[in-house]
Each structure stands twice: as C-alpha cells, then as structure tokens.
Amino acid sequence: MTSPIATATGAQHARILGIAGYRPSRVVTNAEIVDQIDSSDEWIQTRSGIVERRWAEPHETVQFMSVQASIDALERADVRPGQLDCVVVATVSHLMQTPAVATLIADELGANPAAAFDISAACAGFCHGISLASDMVRSGSAKHVLVIGVERLSDITDPTDRGTAFIFADGAGAAVVGPSDVEGIGPVVWGADGSKYDMIRQIEPWDAAIASNTSVMPTLRMDGNPVFRWASFEMAKVAREALDRAGMQIDDLDVFVPHQANMRITDAMARALKLPDDVVVARDISHQGNTSSASIPLAAAALLESGEAKSGDTALFIAFGAGLAYAAQVVMLP
C-alpha cells in the first residue's frame, strides 16, 4: 500500500513585513517632453497631474533598480535574503525574454536557491504578486516571499505619441510578504478582459518589428478616454468589492493606494467611491509619473516614509491596466 501524498501547511495569516521603492536618478520635467508632442506644461498637468517624472539612466537597469528596492524592503522587514523562499517579479519592460529577471535578482541578493519567476500582468502585476505571495505563505509553499514591481517604460515609450509620452516613467518597488499573527492581506478581487486588449497595448509583436527592418522598438499605445472610463468607474466597483470581501466599510480605510495611472483617474475613482476626506490618498504620480507595476509599492513606501501613513494602517491597493487586467486587496501597512 502506498502512503497518501502529504498536504503542505502554512501560516494562518500573512502580511507585508516591509516595503520600499527605488526612484531612478534622472528627473524629467514637462518642459523636456512638450516639444515632441506639441503640448504644454499646463496641459500635461491638467490632463494627468504630472509635474515631472523619473527616467532611468543606462546603469539603472530593471535588475539594478529591483535589487536596490529589495535591499531596503528586506531591511525594513528584518528578513535576510537567505530566508526568502520565492522571488516574484512583475514587469513588462525587462527586454530580455529568458531567463526570468527574478532569477538574476534572487542571485544578486543572495537568495539562491529561492524559487524565482516573472509574471506579466502589466500595471496590475504588483497586486497579482501580493495575492500569489499571501497564498504561498498561507498554503505552506513559502514562508517569506519577495514581490517586486519594476519597469523601465521609457525604453518602450514613443516620445512623439501625445497619448503616452508624458505619462510613462521608470522605477521599482519591493515588498516582503511573510507569516503573521493577524490577517494583513485581505482576499484578492481580480480579473481580466482580453476582449479589450487593444485599449492598452504594444503596437506590434517583436517578430513583426524585426521583419519590418526599421530597427525601431515596438512602443506602447493607449486609448485615453475609454481607459479613463473603465479605470475610474469599473475599478471603483472592484475597489468596493475588495472592501466587502475583507469585511470592511469605506470608513474603515486609512489609506487609498490606487495604481498611479493618472491623477484624474485617482480623483474620479475617489469621487465614485465617496472616499471620506480623512482617508490619505496616494498622489505619487505628480513627481514620479506612471511606473506601471512599480507604482503602488513606490507610492505606499513614500507615504510611510513621509509619515502621512503609519505602520498598522489599513490600506486599499487597487491596480489595473493592459489586459485589461486588474487586482485589488485590503492590506495592513508594514
């Protein structure tokens, strides 16, 4: 008679133990952008709330920025790299398809032989990663998981495209997820709608770009107004559902950290949610730009660093973007 297969058992609860960001060194003002898109500083600020953004210098690679953010997140979590069982990297702008950049980051941090892989959920990637990590900790497939959101969108942005040139930026954010005595990561509400894939997309596949012999990198395109409508109103419903599933009312929230897509989306979503005035709202986009999967950990870390948010606060994370993929969860800030 064969023995039954054993079932893994994990911690009862999970939480984010530490969170940190890395902002690349190059500050790019609206003045540097406007000539190529026949625009103005005033128009960009009105349209997006962006005053300036950060773009990476050549040495600030996806791997470099990730490692810097991770070192700080691990220190804040009081977790050593050797304690990590898994490294999950959410990115769409690591331009080396294989191996996963997560493996290189884990190696550089000294986390070998932790499991390491990349996920592709665009701007929603970090919240997908937090969901995977909390499930791993609770199911017993990992005790400590490092979740990274990182982008160098400046590499795949067309500087002459009026719809995106002023929006996208670069950066990295990292969070360490581990076991907890109380619940620190609420149930995820997530989904996707591939029928709307063309609302935010890479303009052509790599093979078509190579076949066209133009030596031009495929860049990103976005249909602003339909995306604005979907993100502001459909995502407000998802945010409410994430609160419901966590057993929370809107009044229980201390902090609202939506993906930093556009200040106008943040404002419209806050209005649609009837967010109370005393809830701290992340507005990191004004000086960072839209960093896709990196935007939520960058914004959350900034609020903790400035003292606007504090450890133990209840925060709602909601991320949304190409796919159209989305994910939201209530978390306890580390």
Place this chain on the structure above:
Amino acid sequence: MASTEEIRSGLADIVNEVAGIPADDVQLDKSFTDDLDVDSLSMVEVVVAAEEAFDVKIPDDKVKDLRTVGDAVAFIQENQG
C-alpha cells in the same frame, strides 16, 4: 418623462460636481468645451453620471456629438429608458 428643464437642471448639478462649474452657467446654448471648459476626461465623468441619473446609455461614439448642453439634454430626452 422628464422635462427639458428638469434634465438641464440635473445635468447642471452633475457638471458642477465633476468640474466645479457654477450650475447656473450650464445653460442649453453653452458648449461644454468652449464655454464651460469641460475637457474630454471630465466629459467622460459627466456622461457616466448622466447615464446613472437619467437611466440612459450614451455610447462612446455619440459623446463627441454632444457639443452643447442642449445637445446632451435632447439626446437624454430621446433615449431615456
């Protein structure tokens, strides 16, 4: 069925809420963009709020035809469920 004035007044409250324009300025002959300074993103918010308030569907490709407050009021009146 709602009267022209009821719809105009309801729409004026929405434009006030979304874009901070005084509700009294939102008159039938006013252009959303030229007179009221409602940009395309605010217009999306106005449309979504109007759909809810007046039980009407305003397709994306129709929004660009709604140049004035009067255009929007007429569309809502004709298509109200």
